[in-house]
Amino acid sequence: MEIIIGVWLALFLGSLPLLWWWNRLWYVTPFKVRQSTTGSTLPPGHMGLPFFGEMLNFLWYFKILRCPDDFINAKRRNGQILDIVGPNSLVSVHGKSDSRLRSFVSNSFNRPDPLQRIALHVQLRMVAALQSWAQKVMHILLMFENIGKLFVSFEPGPHLNNMDKLFAGLVHGVRAYPLNFPGTSHHHALQVVSLKKLVAIFLGELEKKKKENGVEMNDLMDGLMQIRDEEDNKLSDQEVLDNIFSLVIAGYESTSLASMWAVAEEDMVVSKNKSGDFITSEDVSKMKYTNKTLGIGIMLVNHDQNIESRFRLAQSMFICYKIPKDWKIIVWLRYLHTNPENFEDPMCFNPDRWNEPPRPGAFQAFGSGLRTCAGNMLARTQLALFLHHLSIGYKWELFNPNAEMVYLPHPTLVDEVEIIFSKIYKTLVGYCVYGFD
Numbered sequence: 309m310e311i312i313i314g315v316w317l318a319l320f321l322g323s324l325p326l327l328w329w330w331n332r333l334w335y336v337t338p339f340k341v342r343q344s345t346t347g348s349t350l351p352p353g354h355m356g357l358p359f360f361g362e363m364l365n366f367l368w369y370f371k372i373l374r375c376p377d378d379f380i381n382a383k384r385r386n387g388q389i390l391d392i393v394g395p396n397s398l399v400s401v402h403g404k405s406d407s408r409l410r411s412f413v414s415n416s417f418n419r420p421d422p423l424q425r426i427a428l429h430v431q432l433r434m435v436a437a438l439q440s441w442a443q444k445v446m447h448i449l450l451m452f453e454n455i456g457k458l459f460v461s462f463e464p465g466p467h468l469n470n471m472d473k474l475f476a477g478l479v480h481g482v483r484a485y486p487l488n489f490p491g492t493s494h495h496h497a498l499q500v501v502s503l504k505k506l507v508a509i510f511l512g513e514l515e516k517k518k519k520e521n522g523v524e525m526n527d528l529m530d531g532l533m534q535i536r537d538e539e540d541n542k543l544s545d546q547e548v549l550d551n552i553f554s555l556v557i558a559g560y561e562s563t564s565l566a567s568m569w570a571v572a573e574e575d576m577v578v579s580k581n582k583s584g585d586f587i588t589s590e591d592v593s594k595m596k597y598t599n600k601t602l603g604i605g606i607m608l609v610n611h612d613q614n615i616e617s618r619f620r621l622a623q624s625m626f627i628c629y630k631i632p633k634d635w636k637i638i639v640w641l642r643y644l645h646t647n648p649e650n651f652e653d654p655m656c657f658n659p660d661r662w663n664e665p666p667r668p669g670a671f672q673a674f675g676s677g678l679r680t681c682a683g684n685m686l687a688r689t690q691l692a693l694f695l696h697h698l699s700i701g702y703k704w705e706l707f708n709p710n711a712e713m714v715y716l717p718h719p720t721l722v723d724e725v726e727i728i729f730s731k732i733y734k735t736l737v738g739y740c741v742y743g744f745d
């Protein structure tokens with residue numbers, strides 16, 4: 309028995325160096341042989357273990373040490389990207405299909421006229437939601453209601469709350485290690501629960517709209533159903549669904565997280581000089597920085613946007629390195645925002661840093677170039693309106709001011725930022741008397 313254990317142990321230990329170098333032998337050696345005449349080089353760094361890559365190391369830094377920047381900074385390289393995510397959606401298509409969809413989304417969300425209409429729409433909802441939150445402990449879920457209404461005319465209520473949970477489950481599963489067999493969270497989210505239910509809901513909505521045949525045409529899904537290309541072809545049902553899905557995923561969590569961080573950061577900095585009291589009118593008056601705070605909220609949320617992005621390069625140059633076809637690159641935008649070369653004391657909440665424009669290329673909250681965020685004006689508008697209404701009418705405090713940070717599946721406080729809101733009552737002399745609804 310002891311001999312058998314010894315043999316297995318020896319085999320295991322003996323295979324460790326092979327495992328350690330396997331990816332290098334498998335991927336790098338053939339590349340080097342092919343490129344031996346051109347002298348092209350690959351980016352430096354270890355290739356990780358077979359199948360797992362650097363996942364264990366990644367989890368160690370993100371889950372256990374909770375120092376994600378240390379993992380990333382050690383891998384710092386600079387360069388440009390092209391990206392591909394998913395099959396039919398705006399985030400994955402190119403050329404004419406990309407311009408057609410992008411110009412539709414931009415016209416729907418990023419131009420002054422629709423933005424004005426959206427501002428009116430969402431403000432009513434925001435004010436009503438804030439009022440209903442007063443003197444309760446809340447997470448900020450409002451953004452999902454706005455997105456649901458603008459994109460598919462879903463009304464707030466239990467149905468939308470259920471969808472919110474399904475989307476959260478889906479995003480969770482997509483970010484889990486992609487082991488797609490029964491028992492894994494990836495499989496559960498994609499095959500068992502969230503995706504199937506969400507597809508059924510959106511498909512039902514699409515069918516309903518088709519039957520109504522354009523009676524009510526004022527949301528994003530209606531618009532997508534009407535787009536035509538030069539040959540007068542409409543988008544297929546699958547294309548409409550893919551795009552609605554991607555836009556909800558791209559637009560919802562990013563905006564919610566940014567608003568959450570903006571509120572939490574502003575609250576923390578004001579509470580530093582206080583001993584657990586509620587924020588006062590004086591504190592509120594210090595919040596002359598809505599837009600600058602917005603910048604910080606957006607800066608912080610960016611971390612997550614990019615962890616899920618998968619970039620496949622079609623034989624392109626990356627500085628002086630060659631990136632072989634089908635290799636993936638993740639651009640860690642958070643690195644730009646937390647790099648002291650770009651922002652002085654980057655981790656400090658300092659809205660005044662926006663008094664000066666950032667160094668060119670240093671602030672990439674919405675990405676840049678051809679694939680820049682298609683909903684950036686919608687996001688900015690929603691966040692600015694939300695922070696404005698919040699700071700002129702409400703006071704708030706973190707329910708658990710000492711809650712710890714977690715970084716997976718996205719950077720947030722352990723309690724997902726529970727906040728107690730209460731209304732500031734106005735008097736003739738100003739915002740100085742407090743009470744509760």
Ligand code: HEM
Nearest residue numbers: 399558559562563566673674675676679680681682683687
């Ligand atoms: C605070 C909120 C948001 C942040 C921080 C954010 C950030 C980003 C970033 C960094 C990218 C990648 C850009 C690149 O590859 O260069 C992106 C792409 C994208 N975003 Fe946003 N976004 C936000 C809100 C929204 C909203 C509300 C929508 C929906 C209308 C949206 C739709 C998209 C789409 C469709 C893409 C893919 C564009 C493409 O690949 O062509 N985003 N976003």
